[in-house]
Every structure is written in C-alpha cells, then in structure tokens.
Amino acid sequence: MTSRQNRNRDRADRGIPEATVARLPVYLRALHSLQERDVATVSSEELAAAAGVNSAKLRKDLSHLGSYGTRGVGYEVEYLVYQISRELGLTQDWVVAIIGVGNLGRALAGYGGFASRGFRVAGLLDADESIVGQTISGMAVEHIDRLEDLIAERGVSIAVIATPAVAAQGLCDRVVASGVTSVLNFAPVVLSVPEGVDVRKVDLSIELQILAFHEQRKAGGPGDYEPLAAGDEPPGTTHYVEAVEA
Amino acid sequence: MTSRQNRNRDRADRGIPEATVARLPVYLRALHSLQERDVATVSSEELAAAAGVNSAKLRKDLSHLGSYGTRGVGYEVEYLVYQISRELGLTQDWVVAIIGVGNLGRALAGYGGFASRGFRVAGLLDADESIVGQTISGMAVEHIDRLEDLIAERGVSIAVIATPAVAAQGLCDRVVASGVTSVLNFAPVVLSVPEGVDVRKVDLSIELQILAFHEQRKAGGPGDYEPLAAGDEPPGTTHYVEAVEA
DNA sequence: GCGACTTTGTGCACCTATTCACAAAGGCTT
DNA sequence: AAGCCTTTGTGAATAGGTGCACAAAGTCGC
Numbered sequence: 001m002t003s004r005q006n007r008n009r010d011r012a013d014r015g016i017p018e019a020t021v022a023r024l025p026v027y028l029r030a031l032h033s034l035q036e037r038d039v040a041t042v043s044s045e046e047l048a049a050a051a052g053v054n055s056a057k058l059r060k061d062l063s064h065l066g067s068y069g070t071r072g073v074g075y076e077v078e079y080l081v082y083q084i085s086r087e088l089g090l091t092q093d094w095v096v097a098i099i100g101v102g103n104l105g106r107a108l109a110g111y112g113g114f115a116s117r118g119f120r121v122a123g124l125l126d127a128d129e130s131i132v133g134q135t136i137s138g139m140a141v142e143h144i145d146r147l148e149d150l151i152a153e154r155g156v157s158i159a160v161i162a163t164p165a166v167a168a169q170g171l172c173d174r175v176v177a178s179g180v181t182s183v184l185n186f187a188p189v190v191l192s193v194p195e196g197v198d199v200r201k202v203d204l205s206i207e208l209q210i211l212a213f214h215e216q217r218k219a220g221g222p223g224d225y226e227p228l229a230a231g232d233e234p235p236g237t238t239h240y241v242e243a244v245e246a
Numbered sequence: 247m248t249s250r251q252n253r254n255r256d257r258a259d260r261g262i263p264e265a266t267v268a269r270l271p272v273y274l275r276a277l278h279s280l281q282e283r284d285v286a287t288v289s290s291e292e293l294a295a296a297a298g299v300n301s302a303k304l305r306k307d308l309s310h311l312g313s314y315g316t317r318g319v320g321y322e323v324e325y326l327v328y329q330i331s332r333e334l335g336l337t338q339d340w341v342v343a344i345i346g347v348g349n350l351g352r353a354l355a356g357y358g359g360f361a362s363r364g365f366r367v368a369g370l371l372d373a374d375e376s377i378v379g380q381t382i383s384g385m386a387v388e389h390i391d392r393l394e395d396l397i398a399e400r401g402v403s404i405a406v407i408a409t410p411a412v413a414a415q416g417l418c419d420r421v422v423a424s425g426v427t428s429v430l431n432f433a434p435v436v437l438s439v440p441e442g443v444d445v446r447k448v449d450l451s452i453e454l455q456i457l458a459f460h461e462q463r464k465a466g467g468p469g470d471y472e473p474l475a476a477g478d479e480p481p482g483t484t485h486y487v488e489a490v491e492a
Numbered sequence: 493g494c495g496a497c498t499t500t501g502t503g504c505a506c507c508t509a510t511t512c513a514c515a516a517a518g519g520c521t522t
Numbered sequence: 523a524a525g526c527c528t529t530t531g532t533g534a535a536t537a538g539g540t541g542c543a544c545a546a547a548g549t550c551g552c
Contacts, residue, residue, distance in 0.1 A: 019509060025455040029434060043529065052436040056511055056532095063531055071517040071530040088455050089462030096454070103353030110349055113434055113451035118458070158457055181464060182457040188275060188359055190298040198460050200453045205359035207446045208342070209271040209334050211404055211428040212364070214444045216335030218427060265539060289499065302502095302541050309501055317500040317547045493552100500547075510537070517530075522523100 016087070020061045024084050026051045027058070031081045043074035090118040097123040097156045099171055100163030101131050101141050104186055108162060109137045122154040127167070147171070151178040158182045165189045172199075262333070266307045270330050272297045273304070277327045289320035336364040343369040343402045345417055346409030347377050347387050350432055354408060356383045368400040373413070393417070397424040404428045411435045418445075 030050040034042055044062075048055035062068060062075070065087050069075045085091050096114065098105050101124050108114075109124055124136055127144045134141050142150065150156065159175040161168050161183060168187035175183065176197055183199045185191050191199050276296040280288055290308075294301035308314060308321070311333050315321045331337050342360065344351050347370050354360070355370055370382055373390045380387050388396065396402065405421040407414050407429060414433035421429065422443055429445045431437050437445050 017508070021456055021459050022452070024459075025449075025452040026436070028455075030436070044531095045529085050436065052438070054511075055529095056513090057509090059529095059531060060510085067531070069530055070519085072519050072528045074529070087459070089458040090455065092462075094454075094458050094461070103349055103356055107349035107353050108450060111450055114454065117451060117455065119451075119454055157461060158454065160454075182461045184453055184457060190272070190276070190296065192298070196464075198457055200457055202448060202450065202453055203271075204354060204357055204448065205363060205365075206268070206271040207430055207448055208340075208360065208365055208404065208406075209274075209336065209363065210267055211430060211444060211446055212335040212340050213267050213270075213333070215340070215403060215428045216338075218442075263539075290501095291499085300541070302543090303539090305499090305501060306540085313501075315500055316549085318498045318549045320499070496549105496551090498547105498549080500545105502545090503543095505542085506540080508537105508539075510535105512533105512535080514532095515530105516532100518528090520527085521525095 016064045020064055021088075023051070023053065023057075023061055024088055026053075027061070028081065028084045028088070028090075031077055031084070034077050035081065039077055041074050042077055042080075044069070047075065085118075092118065094119050094158055095122045095154055095156045096120065096158045096160060097125065097147075097151065097154075097175075098160045098162060099125050099144070099147070099175070100161060100167070100187075101126040101128075101134075101136060102162065102164075105162040106136055108160060109139065119158070122156060123150045125150070144171075147174055148178050151175065151180060156180060158184065160184045160186070161191075162186045262310045266310055267334075269297070269299065269303075269307055270334055272299075273307070274327065274330045274334070274336075277323055277330070280323050281327065285323055287320050288323055288326075290315070293321065331364075338364065340365050340404055341368045341400055341402045342366065342404045342406060343371065343393075343397065343400075343421075344406045344408060345371050345390070345393070345421070346407060346413070346433075347372040347374075347380075347382060348408065348410075351408040352382055354406060354432075355385065365404070368402060369396045371396070390417075393420055394424050397421065397426060402426060404430065406430045406432070407437075408432045 027047065030047060031042075033050070034047075044055045044059045048058040051058065059069075062080070065083055068080055068083055082091075096119050098108055098121060101109070105124065105126070109121060114121060121137075121139065124139055124141045125144045125147055126132055126141050129143075132141050132143045151159075157180065159172075159180045159182070161171060161175075163171060165187045168185065168189050169191055172183060172185070172191045172193065176193055181197045183191065183193065183197065185199055185201045186203075188203055188205065191201075193199055273293065276293060277288075279296070280293075290301045290305045294304040297304065305315075308326070311329055314326055314329055328337075342365050344354055344367060347355070351370065351372070355367060360367060367383075367385065370385055370387045371390045371393055372378055372387050375389075378387050378389045397405075403426065405418075405426045405428070407417060407421075409417060411433045414431065414435050415437055418429060418431070418437045418439065422439055427443045429437065429439065429443065431445055431447045432449075434449055434451065437447075439445055
C-alpha cells in the first residue's frame with residue numbers, strides 16, 4: 001500500500017503537531033551524531049534513547065512526516081536526516097540578523113550550530129558607537145540606524161533580538177515594519193507583534209526559576225517551614241518585598 | 247469562607263501543573279514592572295495582557311497558588327509578587343556555578359536577571375588555562391579541577407553548563423556526583439542523569455529551527471514545490487546530504 | 493444600607509499530547 | 523519458500539492543558 005513512490009502523499013501534510021515540531025530538531029541532532037559515527041540504520045528505540053524521549057513518541061512523531069522506516073529494521077539515518085531537514089525548512093538558506101552585540105550577541109554570532117544548519121548570519125547591529133566597527137567572528141558590527149536598509153538589501157528573514165529589555169520592543173517594531181515575520185527574542189520582555197508574525201522567546205532566568213521551583217519541592221516545598229506567616233500579613237506592609245527585589 | 251487567615255491552607259499545595267510553573271516567572275516579571283510604575287492593584291485582564299496570555303488562563307494559574315485576588319477589584323501587586331516568589335522558591339538564595347566561560351558563560355555571568363531574583367553566582371569555571379584567572383563581572387575564573395571542591399565549599403545547588411557539546415556530559419556527571427540535583431544545560435546535547443536530578447535545556451539553534459519551520463509554512467510549505475522528488479529517491483544516494491551538512 | 497457594577501474563581505467541554513499494546517509488515521535464516 | 527523474529531505504525535485509552543461562560547463575591551456610589 002505504501003510504495004516508496006507515494007510516500008510523500010501519504011503524510012498528513014498540513015498538520016504536524018507543535019509538540020512534534022519542537023522535537024524534530026532534537027532528533028535531527030541525534031541523527032547527525034549517528035552519521036558522524038557512520039551508523040547507517042537506527043531503530044526507534046535507539047534513536048529515542050539518544051534524543052531522550054520514549055520510543056512510541058518518536059515513532060508517532062516520525063509518522064507525521066510519512067512512513068520512512070522499515071519494519072523489522074529501523075530507519076535509514078541518511079534518508080531520515082534529509083526528510084526532517086526538509087520538513088523543518090533547513091534545506092534552504094535562512095538569512096539572520098543579530099540585533100544587539102553584547103556578550104549574548106557575540107555568543108550567538110560565534111555559535112557554530114547556526115551556520116551548519118542553514119542559518120546564515122548576514123548582519124550584526126548595535127547602537128553603541130564603541131562597538132560599531134568592531135569585528136566579531138569575522139563580521140563587522142554595523143550601526144543600528146542601518147537596520148531597515150540592511151534587512152532589505154540582504155533579504156533578512158529572521159531577526160534575533162539580543163538587546164537590553166528596554167530597547168527590544170522598539171527594535172522589534174522596526175524589524176516587523178521592514179517585513180520580517182520571524183523573531184527570536186532573548187530580551188526579558190513580552191514582545192507584542194501583529195498577527196502573522198512569529199515570536200519565540202528564550203529566557204535564561206525563567207529556566208533557572210523553574211529549576212528553583214523543583215529544587216525547593218525536593219527539599220520539602222514552601223509552606224512547610226513558613227519563612228514568615230504570610231497569610232497573616234496585612235497587605236501594605238512592605239518588608240517581604242526586599243527578599244525578592246535586588 | 248476564605249478569610250485572609252487561612253488562605254495558605256486553601257491552596258492545593260502539592261499539585262501545581264508544570265505549564266503553570268513555566269508561566270509564573272513571566273507573571274512575576276510583569277508584576278515587577280508594574281511595581282516600578284507604582285501600580286498597587288491589577289486586574290487579571292491587565293496582567294494577562296502584560297504577560298501575553300489570556301485572562302482565564304492567568305486566573306486559573308493563580309488559583310493554583312490560592313485565592314489571592316479580590317472580586318470586583320483585582321490582585322494586589324505587592325502581595326502577589328510575594329506569593330509567586332515564595333512558590334517559585336525565590337525568597338531563598340540559590341547558589342549557582344557557571345561551568346564554561348566562553349561568550350555564553352560570560353553573558354550569563356553578567357546577566358542582571360540572576361542576581362536580582364535570588365540566584366547568586368558563586369563560581370565561574372573553565373578548563374582553558376588562558377581563561378582561568380581572568381576576572382569576569384568582578385569574579386575570578388577558576389580551574390575546572392576545583393569543581394568538586396568548589397561545589398562542596400560554597401554549597402552550590404544549581405549548575406549551569408555552558409561548555410562545548412563534547413565536554414558537557416562528563417562535567418554533568420561530575421556535578422551530579424558532587425550532589426547537585428539541578429542542572430541548566432546550554433550545550434547542544436541530551437544529558438543523561440540519574441533519577442531525581444532535574445535538567446533543563448536551553449538550545450539556541452532549536453528555537454531558530456522551529457521558527458524556520460513556521461516561516462516555511464507561511465511561504466507554502468515543503469512538498470508544494472518539491473525541491474527534488476525525494477519520495478522517488480533510492481536510499482543510499484548521498485547528494486542530498488550536502489544540502490544540510492556544513 | 494442597598495443595588496448596580498466589576499472582577500474573580502471554576503465547572504465544563506473541547507482539544508492536544510502521551511503512552512500502551514498489538515496487528516501488520518518486512519527481512520533473514522534455513 | 524516458509525516460518526520466525528524484529529520493529530514499525532497506529533488505534534484506543536489516558537492524561538494534561540485551554541478557554542468559554544457564568545455564578546459567586548466583593549466594592550463603590552448614592
């Protein structure tokens with residue numbers, strides 16, 4: 001029934017679940033690492049272990065792309081790499097601009113994982129005159145005034161915002177006004193954008209806070225020792241605030 | 247029924263959904279920003295807008311902590327800040343070690359969002375002799391050999407791994423062996439840890455890949471133009487691989 | 493002190509995601 | 523060429539998360 005000829009049509013093309021999309025890059029990385037070790041074939045069990053998920057989930061995820069496995073054998077690594085890459089859109093080049101060249105921007109500019117997966121950094125921009133003109137990872141930092149020109153000239157399709165929080169929304173607006181519809185935001189603010197623009201957020205401190213929550217739970221949880229009897233505290237007293245505010 | 251005296255007991259203490267936990271830090275940030283503007287009271291509608299979620303979700307999330315709002319009025323900002331901080335465990339100090347002092351490690355070391363939310367960076371470690379001894383954000387970089395000592399001496403409870411991929415698992419093992427049960431991993435690998443240890447992953451390139459997927463969908467999606475007739479490709483041919491491998 | 497108005501907290505229905513468990517499929521051995 | 527063995531792909535059950543819509547609760551003006 002599923003001959004190799006019509007596999008592409010068999011997959012439910014327009015409906016890959018978001019949760020699956022978020023895991024595909026993880027599978028892809030595991031597959032690349034298998035490729036480096038010259039592994040030609042992998043079972044769902046092995047690949048799932050390498051990706052840190054359970055094997056049923058992996059198989060269901062892959063089944064959304066089509067039937068790329070062989071029963072009794074497993075998946076052909078190379079073929080699967082191609083199919084996932086294609087589904088994620090990594091077989092084409094994406095032009096990225098990095099806005100804000102502080103430590104984080106520098107880390108991003110030098111991150112090998114971008115270039116090797118179809119992402120080409122075409123511009124580094126900053127507002128700080130003392131940074132503009134510097135060469136970072138072989139690329140000159142340009143002034144933020146040139147943002148709109150640069151997006152248009154170089155065909156930027158993804159903007160990475162790595163600026164302080166206060167600057168982020170304004171820059172996001174400019175970027176969106178220039179036609180960019182995908183933004184990766186590292187600034188600790190919620191960006192508001194018009195319909196049709198995708199924003200993904202990476203927040204360093206949120207992850208730490210989630211860890212702290214679980215760590216606290218392991219140690220007994222809040223309320224067990226009641227650091228101060230908060231429930232009896234009349235609102236308006238302020239002394240508890242200094243515990244969390246720098 | 248819910249007098250202020252027994253609010254703490256009213257909340258369903260041991261069952262805060264994971265999805266809620268992940269949003270609490272976002273609410274907290276929005277609340278801090280309201281505090282700075284001297285706003286004393288906020289409705290679920292307003293706070294939800296500031297946090298970028300819908301108001302029913304916000305109310306349900308907060309209801310998991312207890313009943314901290316007043317019908318007809320809203321939530322008292324200061325009180326809510328305290329309750330969320332306490333639930334997340336931010337009223338106590340967390341001692342953090344940053345392992346790997348490349349650009350990313352530096353960015354993390356200098357990130358203000360840590361210090362101001364109960365996270366104290368107590369050590370910066372690296373294996374590179376030319377980095378050891380340097381002062382980053384007012385703190386001397388120490389040699390990775392001192393990892394175990396340092397964790398024990400300073401009571402490190404959270405380890406942040408910001409090293410190249412190859413080094414990450416080995417360092418993670420050492421950190422876990424020293425008793426750390428919370429790890430924040432920036433290296434692009436899946437870390438395996440024993441039961442009881444929490445790992446959270448932040449992956450810069452995965453987020454970009456997810457954006458690329460959606461960007462591609464906006465432009466018509468894969469399969470619409472069929473860059474090459476992949477379904478008809480016999481497995482074993484390799485020319486498509488160079489499209490995705492650096 | 494009362495009624496109108498606002499806003500919370502939540503029951504319910506829906507949707508998405510996860511996991512189990514197994515029939516169907518394919519390869520390999522004899 | 524037949525049967526055994528492995529592993530996929532997926533139906534069905536379960537769990538988890540979201541959002542609507544509204545009753546309950548509380549404030550504020552008069």
